[in-house]
Amino acid sequence: MLGGKRVLDGVDLHVPATGRVGIVGRSGAGKSTLLSLVAGLDEPDAGEISIGGETLPAGRLARCALMPQRDCLLPWRSALDNAALALENAGLPRGEARRRAAPLFARLGLAGSEQLRPAKLSGGMRQRIAFLRTLLADKPVLLLDEPFGALDAITRAELQEWLADALAAEPRTVLLVTHDVEEALLLCERVLVLAAGRVVAELDVDVARNAPRRGVVTSPAFLELRERALEAIG
Amino acid sequence: MRRAWPPLALLAALVGLWELIVRAAHVPGYLFPTPSAVASSLADDSGLLGRATLVTVREIVLGYLFAVAVALLIAILLHFSAALRRALLPILVLSQTVPTVLLAPILAILLGYGIEPKLVVVAVVCFFPIVVNAVDGLRSADPELVRMMRTLHGGRLAIFRRVELPGALPAIFSGARIAATYAAVGAVFGEWAGSSAGLGFVILQAQPALETARIFAAVLILSALALCLYALVTLAERLLVPWQPEAHHA
Numbered sequence: 001m002l003g004g005k006r007v008l009d010g011v012d013l014h015v016p017a018t019g020r021v022g023i024v025g026r027s028g029a030g031k032s033t034l035l036s037l038v039a040g041l042d043e044p045d046a047g048e049i050s051i052g053g054e055t056l057p058a059g060r061l062a063r064c065a066l067m068p069q070r071d072c073l074l075p076w077r078s079a080l081d082n083a084a085l086a087l088e089n090a091g092l093p094r095g096e097a098r099r100r101a102a103p104l105f106a107r108l109g110l111a112g113s114e115q116l117r118p119a120k121l122s123g124g125m126r127q128r129i130a131f132l133r134t135l136l137a138d139k140p141v142l143l144l145d146e147p148f149g150a151l152d153a154i155t156r157a158e159l160q161e162w163l164a165d166a167l168a169a170e171p172r173t174v175l176l177v178t179h180d181v182e183e184a185l186l187l188c189e190r191v192l193v194l195a196a197g198r199v200v201a202e203l204d205v206d207v208a209r210n211a212p213r214r215g216v217v218t219s220p221a222f223l224e225l226r227e228r229a230l231e232a233i234g
Numbered sequence: 235m236r237r238a239w240p241p242l243a244l245l246a247a248l249v250g251l252w253e254l255i256v257r258a259a260h261v262p263g264y265l266f267p268t269p270s271a272v273a274s275s276l277a278d279d280s281g282l283l284g285r286a287t288l289v290t291v292r293e294i295v296l297g298y299l300f301a302v303a304v305a306l307l308i309a310i311l312l313h314f315s316a317a318l319r320r321a322l323l324p325i326l327v328l329s330q331t332v333p334t335v336l337l338a339p340i341l342a343i344l345l346g347y348g349i350e351p352k353l354v355v356v357a358v359v360c361f362f363p364i365v366v367n368a369v370d371g372l373r374s375a376d377p378e379l380v381r382m383m384r385t386l387h388g389g390r391l392a393i394f395r396r397v398e399l400p401g402a403l404p405a406i407f408s409g410a411r412i413a414a415t416y417a418a419v420g421a422v423f424g425e426w427a428g429s430s431a432g433l434g435f436v437i438l439q440a441q442p443a444l445e446t447a448r449i450f451a452a453v454l455i456l457s458a459l460a461l462c463l464y465a466l467v468t469l470a471e472r473l474l475v476p477w478q479p480e481a482h483h484a
């Protein structure tokens with residue numbers, strides 16, 4: 001209950017340890033609320049949330065890294081220091097934290113922006129830095145709230161591929177909230193459609209992913225899933 | 235610098251008008267000196283005023299730094315302890331109703347006639363705006379940033395160091411700028427309660443001697459000192475809060 005309003009109701013969800021679940025739905029459906037409950041930032045009024053057997057909020061906080069919908073970069077830190085934030089929080093000296101974060105800048109097309117403060121960066125760059133910061137926290141569970149929403153279509157496709165590769169190399173549990181049904185279907189094994197706080201559809205994505213992206217997104221199986229998701233969103 | 239021209243021009247015009255009126259009305263110098271008389275006092279008494287200025291500057295700077303240090307320390311304690319905040323903040327507000335003019339003689343009795351009571355008076359008048367702004371600034375950290383920190387290994391101390399404290403710096407500097415304008419007056423009160431040096435003492439001595447131009451000269455120096463301290467604090471803010479594009483100051 002938030003402000004006396006029932007935001008989520010009867011959501012029942014099980015994700016395997018290396019599973020990737022997409023959550024789509026209109027804005028106000030309760031997607032962000034679901035992520036903060038899972039993260040242990042809030043507690044549900046009823047029901048239970050367990051991550052690897054850990055049900056207490058502190059235990060969930062220790063296992064989850066949340067990339068908030070707003071990038072939440074710290075205005076007083078450079079791009080590099082923002083990306084390295086979780087490492088410093090974990091006790092690494094600043095120099096060492098920077099050394100670990102720096103190589104990833106080039107990989108995400110951020111080379112040259114290391115020393116700039118967030119105010120000097122575009123929305124898309126800020127979002128990539130927030131994404132990096134979340135990955136570098138090195139938690140088993142990633143909660144991504146519309147991580148690529150501020151990016152142009154080309155950069156978004158590149159980052160989706162990069163994320164898919166990174167997750168293939170180093171599997172983690174991912175809850176991906178997005179308003180982009182295609183993105184959810186491309187990156188996740190299962191996609192939930194949330195509407196007014198309830199799960200109104202659950203889709204298993206069993207399309208071949210190793211084919212080139214264009215082939216995947218135009219395959220009949222993919223198109224049918226997309227249709228079903230869009231219909232459920234309403 | 236362009237913003238400085240209109241007030242400077244107005245000030246020059248007012249000073250000119252003052253000179254004209256006092257001369258035209260033949261007001262005696264001991265009642266109300268002309269600006270030129272004040273200027274010659276500044277020149278003639280430069281040795282006396284210079285020595286007094288050094289004394290007062292020391293009181294202002296040390297008292298101010300003392301106030302900043304104590305105010306930040308207390309603000310941080312209040313920030314971390316809700317119980318202390320509930321108990322101490324109302325008392326701090328209440329303490330502001332005690333006029334400094336009354337406090338100064340008591341401090342002189344308690345601490346003697348050296349520099350200490352003056353430092354304490356300066357610190358007392360400067361302390362409040364800094365502590366109140368700092369407590370507000372620390373408490374008004376963006377809750378979303380704090381939540382983000384909590385999911386990224388951020389403990390209480392990390393949240394304080396990396397989110398709350400840097401976020402509170404603009405508010406802390408607002409308080410420090412207000413306090414900078416009080417410091418000179420505090421030093422004068424301190425000197426009036428008992429001293430044998432400083433600009434406040436010069437004013438006190440010039441009064442029975444009807445050296446009105448010298449009083450004006452001392453007041454002029456005190457204003458200049460307050461302005462300098464204000465400028466220094468503003469400069470420090472530019473250096474320490476570089477992420478604020480254009481700070482909200484006059």
Ligand SMILES: Nc1ncnc2c1ncn2[C@@H]1O[C@H](COP(=O)(O)OP(=O)(O)O)[C@@H](O)[C@H]1O
Binds near residue numbers: 002003007026032
């Ligand atoms: N702190 C709050 N107090 C009251 N209502 C809230 C609060 N946060 C979110 N809500 C409401 O909860 C619903 C779900 O919000 P949210 O989880 O942000 O949706 P989504 O992320 O799907 O857009 C919305 O109707 C919103 O108005």
Ligand SMILES: [Mg+2]
Binds near residue numbers: 032033069145
């Ligand atoms: Mg949302």
